[in-house]
Amino acid sequence: VAAYRTDEGQPWVLPVVKKVEQMIASDNSLNHEYLPILGLPEFRANASRIALGDDSPAIKENRIGSVQSLGGTGALRIGAEFLRRWYNGNNNTATPVYISTPSWENHNSVFVDAGFKDIRTYHYWDAAKRGLDLQGLLDDMEKAPEFSIFILHACAHNPTGTDPTPDQWKQIAAVMKRRFLFPFFDSAYQGFASGSLDKDAWAVRYFVSEGFELFCAQSFSKNFGLYNERVGNLTVVGKDADNVQRVLSQMEKIVRTTWSNPPSQGARIVAATLTSPQLFAEWYDNVKTMADRVLLMRSELRSRLESLGTPGTWNHITEQIGMFSFTGLNPKQVEYMIKEKHIYLMASGRINMCGLTTKNLDYVAKSIHEAVTKIQ
Amino acid sequence: SSWWSHVEMGPPDPILGVTEAFKRDTSSKKMNLGVGAYRDDNGKPYVLNCVRKAEAMIASKKMDKEYLPIGGLADFTRASAELALGENSEVFKSGRYVTVQGISGTGSLRIGANFLQRFFKSSRDVYLPKPSWGNHTPIFRDAGLQLQAYRYYDPKTCSLDFSGAMDDISKIPEKSIILLHACAHNPTGVDPRQEQWKELAATVKKRNLLVYFDMAYQGFASGDINRDAWAVRYFIEQGINIVLSQSYAKNMGLYGERAGAFMVICSDAEEAKRVESQLKILIRPMYSNPPLNGARIASIILNTPDLRKEWLVEVKGMADRIISMRTQLVSNLKKEGSSHNWQHITDQIGMFCFTGLKPEQVERLIKEFSIYMTKDGRISMAGVTSGNVGYLAHAIHQVTK
Numbered sequence: 001v002a003a004y005r006t007d008e009g010q011p012w013v014l015p016v017v018k019k020v021e022q023m024i025a026s027d028n029s030l031n032h033e034y035l036p037i038l039g040l041p042e043f044r045a046n047a048s049r050i051a052l053g054d055d056s057p058a059i060k061e062n063r064i065g066s067v068q069s070l071g072g073t074g075a076l077r078i079g080a081e082f083l084r085r086w087y088n089g090n091n092n093t094a095t096p097v098y099i100s101t102p103s104w105e106n107h108n109s110v111f112v113d114a115g116f117k118d119i120r121t122y123h124y125w126d127a128a129k130r131g132l133d134l135q136g137l138l139d140d141m142e143k144a145p146e147f148s149i150f151i152l153h154a155c156a157h158n159p160t161g162t163d164p165t166p167d168q169w170k171q172i173a174a175v176m177k178r179r180f181l182f183p184f185f186d187s188a189y190q191g192f193a194s195g196s197l198d199k200d201a202w203a204v205r206y207f208v209s210e211g212f213e214l215f216c217a218q219s220f221s222k223n224f225g226l227y228n229e230r231v232g233n234l235t236v237v238g239k240d241a242d243n244v245q246r247v248l249s250q251m252e253k254i255v256r257t258t259w260s261n262p263p264s265q266g267a268r269i270v271a272a273t274l275t276s277p278q279l280f281a282e283w284y285d286n287v288k289t290m291a292d293r294v295l296l297m298r299s300e301l302r303s304r305l306e307s308l309g310t311p312g313t314w315n316h317i318t319e320q321i322g323m324f325s326f327t328g329l330n331p332k333q334v335e336y337m338i339k340e341k342h343i344y345l346m347a348s349g350r351i352n353m354c355g356l357t358t359k360n361l362d363y364v365a366k367s368i369h370e371a372v373t374k375i376q
Numbered sequence: 377s378s379w380w381s382h383v384e385m386g387p388p389d390p391i392l393g394v395t396e397a398f399k400r401d402t403s404s405k406k407m408n409l410g411v412g413a414y415r416d417d418n419g420k421p422y423v424l425n426c427v428r429k430a431e432a433m434i435a436s437k438k439m440d441k442e443y444l445p446i447g448g449l450a451d452f453t454r455a456s457a458e459l460a461l462g463e464n465s466e467v468f469k470s471g472r473y474v475t476v477q478g479i480s481g482t483g484s485l486r487i488g489a490n491f492l493q494r495f496f497k498s499s500r501d502v503y504l505p506k507p508s509w510g511n512h513t514p515i516f517r518d519a520g521l522q523l524q525a526y527r528y529y530d531p532k533t534c535s536l537d538f539s540g541a542m543d544d545i546s547k548i549p550e551k552s553i554i555l556l557h558a559c560a561h562n563p564t565g566v567d568p569r570q571e572q573w574k575e576l577a578a579t580v581k582k583r584n585l586l587v588y589f590d591m592a593y594q595g596f597a598s599g600d601i602n603r604d605a606w607a608v609r610y611f612i613e614q615g616i617n618i619v620l621s622q623s624y625a626k627n628m629g630l631y632g633e634r635a636g637a638f639m640v641i642c643s644d645a646e647e648a649k650r651v652e653s654q655l656k657i658l659i660r661p662m663y664s665n666p667p668l669n670g671a672r673i674a675s676i677i678l679n680t681p682d683l684r685k686e687w688l689v690e691v692k693g694m695a696d697r698i699i700s701m702r703t704q705l706v707s708n709l710k711k712e713g714s715s716h717n718w719q720h721i722t723d724q725i726g727m728f729c730f731t732g733l734k735p736e737q738v739e740r741l742i743k744e745f746s747i748y749m750t751k752d753g754r755i756s757m758a759g760v761t762s763g764n765v766g767y768l769a770h771a772i773h774q775v776t777k
Contacts, residue, residue, distance in 0.1 A: 003442060011440040025435040031421045033413060034631045070479065070663035077662055086383050109661035182379070213379050227443045228668040239378035249386035256511060257518040258662065260482035264632035265669035 002158075002323060003227055004192075004290050005354045012290070014225045016282040020272045024265075035261045037252045039068020039233075043267035046274035047233035051187060051201055051216050058208050058237045065236040065244040067251050068262045072188045072219025073106060075234035079184060079215045080114035081254045082247070087182065088147045093117045096148040098140065100124035102348065104158045107151055107186070122150065125160045130316040130328050132162050134171070141175045147182065154187035154216065155200040156322020159350040163193075163321055169203045173210050183207055188219040193322045195291035197284070213238050220270050222323070223287050229266030294323065297356040304365035310372055325351050333371040341367040390510075390750060398748040406746035407764055409755040412727065413631055414596075414694055417761045422694070424629050426687040430676040444665045446656040448477020448637075452671040455678035456622055456637040460591065460605055467612065471645035474652040475637050476659065477666045480630075481592045481623030482511065484638040488588060488619050489519035490658050491640075491651075496586060498551035503585075505529070505541070505555070507752070509562045512555065512590075521553070529564045534720035534732045536566050542579060550584045558591035558620075559604040560726025563754045567597070567725055573607045577614050587616055592623040597726045599695035601688065617641040624674045626727065627691050633670025698727065701760040708769030716776060729755050737775040745771035 006012045024030060038044065044066035049059060058064045069075035088095045097111045101121040111119055122144075123136025141150070152172075157163055164172060176183060185207075190200045204216050220231040234251070238244040255261070273279045295318075302317040317325055329337065329349040337343045343364060345351045356364060394410035416422045447453065453475040458468070467473050478484030489502075502516045505528035513523050526548065527540030548554060556576070561567055568576060580587055589608050595601040611618050617640075624635040638655070642648040659665070677683045699722075706718045721729055733741070733753035741747040747768060749755045760768060 011442050013438075013441055017441075022435065025431060031423050032427070032630050032632050033421050034625075070667065071665075073660075073664040074662070087379060090382070106661060106664070109657075113658075113661040221443075225441055227441050228665070229441065230663060230665070230667040238380060243378040243380040243383070246383045246385050247380050250383055253386050253514070254518075256482075257515045258483070258486055259479035259634065260511070261632070261634075263479075263634045263667040263669065266667065 002352065003354070004222060004225060004323070005357075007293065007357045009355070009357055012225060014283070014286040016273055016279055016286050017225060017269055019282070020269045020279065023272065024268055030268075032264065035068070035264055035267070037255050037261050038066070038248065039262045040264065040267040040271055042271040042275060044068050044233060046271060047218060047220070048235040050197060050274065051190065051204055051218055051235050052208060052237070053198065053201065053205050056205065056208060062241045063238050063244050065238070065248040065251075067234040067236070067248070067255065068267055069217070069232040069234050070230040070259060070262060071221055071232040072186065072217050073110065073232070074230065074259075074262075075217035075219070075232040076107070076110045076186060077114060078251060078254055078258070079217055079234050080111050080116070081258075082251050083149060083182070083184070083215075084115040085254075086247075086250060087149070096120050096145055098122045098144060098148055098150045100151070100153070100157070102159055103151065103153075104186070120144075124157070125162065125326065127328070130313070130326070131319070132164055132168065134164070134168050138171060138175055141172070141179060141181060144179065144181060146180045149182045149184055150176065152183055152185050152203070154185045154190065154204050156189035156193035156324075158188065158322070159324045159346070159348060160326040161320030161322050161324045162316075162326070164203070166202060166206070169206055173207055173212070177210060177212065183212055183214040185214060185216040187216050189222055189322050190218065191223040191284075191287040192291055195288040195295070197287075208237055220266070224270055224273075224283070226266045226269065229269070230263060231266035231270055294353045297353050297361070298325070300361050301356060301365060304361060305368060308365060308369045310369040312372060323352060323354055325353055327351050327368065329368070329371060333375045336371045336375050337367055341370070343367055394748050394750055397742070401746050401748075403746035405764075405767055407748065407759055407768060409747060409749040409759040411756050411759050414626060414629060414727070414758045415761070417697060417763070419759070419761050419763075422629055424687065424690045426677050426683045426690060427629060427673055429683055429686070430673045430680075433676055434672060441668075444477070444668055444671075446659050446665050447652065448666045449668065449671045449675055451679060452635075452675035453477055453637055455675055457639055459594065459601065459678060460608055460620060460622055460639065461612065462602065462605070462609055465609070465612070467641060472642045472648055473639060474642065474648045474655065475639040476652070476655050477671050478621065478636040478638045479663070479666060480625050480634040480636040480670075481590065481621055482515065483634065484621035484623070484636040485512070485515050485590060486519060487638045487655060487658060488621055489516050489521060491655060492553060492586070492588075492619070493520040494658070495654065496553065498586075499549065499553060501549070501552045502588070503545075503548055503552060503554045505557065505561070507563060508555070508557070509590075524548075524552075526554070528561075529566055529730065531732065534566075534730055535723060536568055536572070538568070538572055542575065545576065545579050546583065548583055548585060551586065552583075553586045553588055554580060555588045555590060556607070558589045558594070558608050560593035560597035560728075562592065562726070563728045563752065564730040565724030565726050565728050566730070568607070570606060573610060577611050577616065580611075581614060581616055587611060587618040589618050589620045591620060593626055593726050594622065595688070595691040596627040596695055599692035599699075601691070612641060617643070624670065628674055628677065628687065630670045630673060633673065634667055635670030635674045698757045701757050701762075701765060702729065704762065704765045705760065705769055708766050709773060712769050712773035714773045714777065727756055727758050729757055731755055731772070733772070733776070740775045741771055745774070747771050
């Protein structure tokens with residue numbers, strides 16, 4: 001399950017969220033009226049500000065737009081529908097869309113259902129070296145037709161946990177700029193990955209500073225723990241206000257036939273939190289709590305494996321980031337883990353770090369050790 | 377240069393334009409009759425007591441925020457189906473239905489439209505009544521279907537053009553899709569009588585049409601949830617396997633919480649399971665899974681006997697206020713000395729009323745009286761109060777005498 005768990009293995013409602021919900025519940029001046037089609041204004045502006053940074057040149061130059069969406073998925077879908085209708089001509093369903101191998105499995109369906117006919121993959125995970133296949137990625141970008149759309153994970157790549165370094169991002173941006181490739185960022189883990197909002201948004205902000213027009217689909221499911229309230233935001237960065245305004249007016253049409261206007265509850269919680277310095281600080285703290293726990297589990301797992309002398313190298317466990325880790329276990333080893341040790345991971349060897357606790361670390365480490373030594 | 381240089385500015389929303397102009401107006405007598413949300417007799421939004429109670433119950437429990445299943449909150453979808461069909465429906469005994477939670481009425485309509493586009497191979501044509509809710513057309517179009525129309529509203533009588541409708545419907549190519557408003561037709565307020573529904577059902581069955589019911593006002597139209605669902609239930613009893621979208625925006629006042637549902641009546645439970653799996657495959661790449669808050673409020677209300685009773689009283693209260701405003705408007709028009717026949721105002725039902733006013737008359741109402749409505753003469757009765765109904769009648773009389 002792709003949700004955070006405490007060290008007791010339980011779901012965690014962020015304390016700041018509980019607090020804000022009580023505030024909302026006791027505020028009798030609030031009602032349930034429709035939000036505007038594009039969403040709650042205070043949510044939209046602040047959500048985009050979180051992604052782009054307080055000092056973003058794009059915000060200063062008034063060339064950003066925001067569409068409140070049903071989670072990150074909803075933001076991706078609205079962006080995809082818009083691109084299919086208006087990018088690279090009118091209704092050009094032939095524009096290639098590139099998705100990393102591997103990626104979140106729903107990415108493909110989002111773009112297919114939005115009408116794109118040519119979904120391709122780009123190299124990403126190097127299984128042999130258990131890291132980023134940068135050369136393969138850059139080669140794919142060099143060979144991609146001009147104007148192709150690339151889905152980029154802003155941070156905490158799902159499912160590999162492997163992100164480009166800043167230097168590697170610079171190389172990626174350079175190729176994309178030269179070849180007129182469109183960056184569509186998926187940012188589902190800002191803050192949740194490293195504990196720092198700025199660090200986790202570095203790539204997006206770099207691309208903005210390089211003058212790209214881009215989309216960024218944001219999810220507040222993980223970093224606010226608001227999974228079932230479906231809080232997301234599509235941030236649009238354009239060349240100027242006029243272009244952005246026209247883009248938003250067309251996105252409005254798309255929203256109107258998809259869900260008319262977005263749900264109110266989650267957006268209110270996020271907006272209230274982001275606009276209050278005190279609540280913002282509390283939220284930041286809660287986010288850091290989650291990120292730190294995951295980081296701790298990573299370092300503890302790695303050190304146990306290294307102490308056990310488990311064959312292979314295990315630095316990728318701590319070099320990877322976010323909720324998921326590609327352990328490097330092969331399908332047979334995974335089967336062993338599931339059948340013999342009752343530890344559930346994906347056939348890809350993907351493990352959810354949130355499932356680790358101080359109580360089960362030893363068991364998991366020993367099990368991985370067994371799987372690697374017994375099964376080849 | 378920009379990727380978006382060629383992107384056109386989207387046309388302004390006509391109804392939004394009405395509200396914008398209303399906001400700019402400084403007259404103390406101004407009235408916004410474009411509003412599509414219920415207002416109380418003071419012109420204020422109304423949060424139902426049963427909703428507040430349900431919210432208090434939710435706040436007191438320590439519930440987590442885990443993802444809902446793709447198909448939504450089970451307690452909600454089950455209760456929603458029972459509300460529409462009546463709990464004694466044979467459909468429940470056999471289990472030959474599937475209900476998924478949708479993003480209020482629009483989201484539910486869209487899921488259904490996408491589902492039909494993908495799996496209803498007999499036809500690409502959706503027949504809408506003339507006129508229909510403005511958003512129906514773009515929803516079905518964006519889903520990849522084509523729009524056709526059948527006669528419905530008779531502007532001469534401001535009521536149902538039944539013979540025109542029957543004539544058109546009897547000629548619809550077999551196995552096409554026909555959309556029907558279950559109650560409180562939007563925008564006209566004109567509903568068929570039960571005898572007329574029976575004939576419509578017979579014709580629709582004869583033509584083997586796929587019936588898509590849009591029920592956005594159950595309880596809100598007549599004040600009686602069973603009466604408002606009569607057509608839906610009758611069609612099913614006649615062996616017509618309908619698809620249905622429901623909204624809780626108006627009848628529970630849950631507008632911004634986006635609570636709704638989409639239902640498919642199937643041949644049997646096994647078919648329902650297959651349909652459900654395909655609905656989920658459609659939903660996942662749209663928004664993964666639906667929002668909890670509104671569905672949970674609705675579920676608590678529907679499933680808690682005391683709250684359900686209270687809800688039925690409150691929804692009847694809203695319906696009664698609307699009906700009373702219709703009655704008062706007509707009687708005030710008579711008092712003003714109008715010689716026109718305004719019976720359609722009380723014959724029509726639900727939030728909206730097609731007054732029969734012409735564009736020039738609407739223009740005058742806006743300019744001279746600061747009374748705002750859409751050019752088609754549609755008014756939202758929700759914007760009428762005991763405090764302003766006299767003024768409204770006076771103004772209408774002035775522009776029509």
